[in-house]
Amino acid sequence: MGRLSWRLAEVVEVRPETRRVVTLALEVPDWDGHLPGQHVDVRLTAEDGYQAERAYSIASAPDGGPGGPGDRRGGPPVGRVELAVERLDDGEVSPYLAGELRRGDRLELRGPVGGYFVWEPGRGGPLLLVAGGSGVVPLMAMLRRRAATGSQVPARLLYSSRALEDVIFREELDRLAAAGDGLTVTHALTRAQPPGWTGYARRIDAVMLEEVGWPPGQRPLAYVCGPTRLVEAVAGHLVALGHDPARVRTERFGPTGVP
Amino acid sequence: MGGFVSRGFKRRRRPAAGEATRLPPGQYAEPGFPVLTAGPTPRVDLASWRFKVEGLVKTPTEWTWEEIHALPASHFEGDIHCVTRWSKLGTSFAGVSVDTLLEAAEPRPEATHVVASCYGGYTTNLPLDDVRGGKAWVVWDHEGAPLPPEHGGPARLLVPHLYFWKSAKWVNGLRLLDHDAPGFWESLGYHNRGDPWREERYWGD
Numbered sequence: 166m167g168r169l170s171w172r173l174a175e176v177v178e179v180r181p182e183t184r185r186v187v188t189l190a191l192e193v194p195d196w197d198g199h200l201p202g203q204h205v206d207v208r209l210t211a212e213d214g215y216q217a218e219r220a221y222s223i224a225s226a227p228d229g230g231p232g233g234p235g236d237r238r239g240g241p242p243v244g245r246v247e248l249a250v251e252r253l254d255d256g257e258v259s260p261y262l263a264g265e266l267r268r269g270d271r272l273e274l275r276g277p278v279g280g281y282f283v284w285e286p287g288r289g290g291p292l293l294l295v296a297g298g299s300g301v302v303p304l305m306a307m308l309r310r311r312a313a314t315g316s317q318v319p320a321r322l323l324y325s326s327r328a329l330e331d332v333i334f335r336e337e338l339d340r341l342a343a344a345g346d347g348l349t350v351t352h353a354l355t356r357a358q359p360p361g362w363t364g365y366a367r368r369i370d371a372v373m374l375e376e377v378g379w380p381p382g383q384r385p386l387a388y389v390c391g392p393t394r395l396v397e398a399v400a401g402h403l404v405a406l407g408h409d410p411a412r413v414r415t416e417r418f419g420p421t422g423v424p
Numbered sequence: 425m426g427g428f429v430s431r432g433f434k435r436r437r438r439p440a441a442g443e444a445t446r447l448p449p450g451q452y453a454e455p456g457f458p459v460l461t462a463g464p465t466p467r468v469d470l471a472s473w474r475f476k477v478e479g480l481v482k483t484p485t486e487w488t489w490e491e492i493h494a495l496p497a498s499h500f501e502g503d504i505h506c507v508t509r510w511s512k513l514g515t516s517f518a519g520v521s522v523d524t525l526l527e528a529a530e531p532r533p534e535a536t537h538v539v540a541s542c543y544g545g546y547t548t549n550l551p552l553d554d555v556r557g558g559k560a561w562v563v564w565d566h567e568g569a570p571l572p573p574e575h576g577g578p579a580r581l582l583v584p585h586l587y588f589w590k591s592a593k594w595v596n597g598l599r600l601l602d603h604d605a606p607g608f609w610e611s612l613g614y615h616n617r618g619d620p621w622r623e624e625r626y627w628g629d
Contacts, residue, residue: 168628173428208450209430217435218450218509257436257452265432273428278626280612281462393459397574400464410464410544417460 169275171208172196174246176270182333186299187263188224188249191272196244198227201306202283202388202416205246205276209258219258222302222390222416223277224249224334226309246274249333251299282388282416286316290386293378294322295369295399297391301333303416304390308348312341319347323377325369325395328357351377369395371402381407390416446503446513448620454510457566459574462608466544466594468578475562475579476597477529479538485529489578492562495520500561500582505620507587517571517582519563522555525598535600539607540581543594548607549616550583550590552600559585562595587618587625 178190204222225247252263266272284292284307292311294304301324311320326332332352342350353365353373365373379385387408389399396415403413443453470489478484487495498521505511531552539549554560561582564571571577576593583590589609610616615624623629 169626209433210428211433211435212429213435215435216450217433217437217452220508260436261430261433270431271428272430278613281608393574396461397459397465404464410466413464415461415463417458 169278171273171275174272174274176266176268176272177245179266179268182249183331185263185331186249186251186333188247189262189266189272190225190245190247191274193244193246193274196242196246198244199223199246199277200280200283200285201226201310202303203277203279203306204303205248205274206278207248207258207262208273208275209261210273217258220278221248221250221262222306223247224302224305224309226306226313249299249302249305282390282414284310284386284388286311286314286318288386290318290320291379291383292318292320293385293387294320295324295374295378295387295389295391296322297325297369297395298327298331299333300389300391300395300416302390304388305334305337307388308338308341311348312344312346315346317347319379320349321377321379322348322350323353323369323373324350325353325355325391327355329354329359329362349377369399371406374399374402375406378403378406381409384409384412387413388416389413393417443513447511448505449623450625451505451509451511451620453513455512457512457515457575458506458508458510460506460508460589461574461593462546463544465573466542467573468543468594470578473578474596475525477525477600478597479600480532480535480602481526481600482530482532483528485525487525492520492579493564495524498524498561500563500584502584504584504588504591507589507614507618507620507625511620516567517561517563518565519561519579519582521558522560522562522581522598523558525562526556529600531600534602537601537604538598539601539605540592540595541597541599542592543596546592546594546608548581548590548592549605549610550586551604551617554583554586554590554617555581555598559583585619587615587620589614590618 174191174193180188208218250263473489476486501516564579581592581595
């Protein structure tokens, strides 16, 4: 396989998702597509030559996601890739991506990267997706792919956010769950709940996973993504509940180094 | 892609003295110790813990937790580099040198590579020369405390001159081979050797 070379992508849309998260839609020349769950490396270059690189999960399905399919007819393929970036105030790259970048700007990236935390409808299910915060991004690529292909693989998303206004892709998740194709979406709001909230108001725990998740006997495929503390806890609970560790895939997301 | 400048991007992190020369290309210094794992953290009971050196060796050897602790102690102090771009500078680990383990098992002359195996099923491959000559350890202590499970405890491989996925967590053995055999990440798009100074992150790098 050839080297993953750096490509100069163009920002074609900047879409705020929450107060801290922005979706960047990019057109990438010579893009061969990706698998839901994969990420890309992004490289920024300052005028003095200083470079910073980071990895970001792809939020869109391989067909380009809700913005429509990438143009692959005639000439070299131009893929459409969406990243959803959470702004970390003490970060170096995310404040630029989720604050400075505008439509028409260009961005160097290479990818797609990662061949384990991926799901395609052909891999079957039932699917248990567990997310904390911006850890929902690669899982969203899976759900978008599932919807785009008309897949009926039973799927459950359990998604922990601080407050309702921090839920990324909230309206789209509502729409996907209302489609009646076998997807349920359950939110846990850990810090603040709107008046009349009847859903979970605590961190994801074993009881919640038992109530929302699939019985271990159904051998679900589980994908868990979020901050380390959530991922460690959820993966541990799933194994303790009797799920096969080999069917629990994890990915860490968000700020590194935070205990 | 020479000459491209990201409009409006400015450096925010100022490297500390000496840091710049210690960071391989594309890496940044991370004060914490991030956790990256592909699946659940295995919980390994020390009473049943074993470490084996097998394959192309004259004396296949297995150690219990007590036995491996009775071997001469060895200590690493220096920098580690994760392929996800963080580097942790000036950290320390303690355990036993892989040289000590190989000495006991006596590699056959035809052995050229090793595959590290782990509780939980993870594997990673290395040229034999990358784990001998004072370059690799099996460690159970990090900065003076027992290595936590999420960082690979009870014991992990430590090969600090390569990207950190080669430093297999929950390691339980080395198998010596006369050929290369790609491990877990090496079969999923990551570079076969993973030298951070050559920025060998992915296939083809």
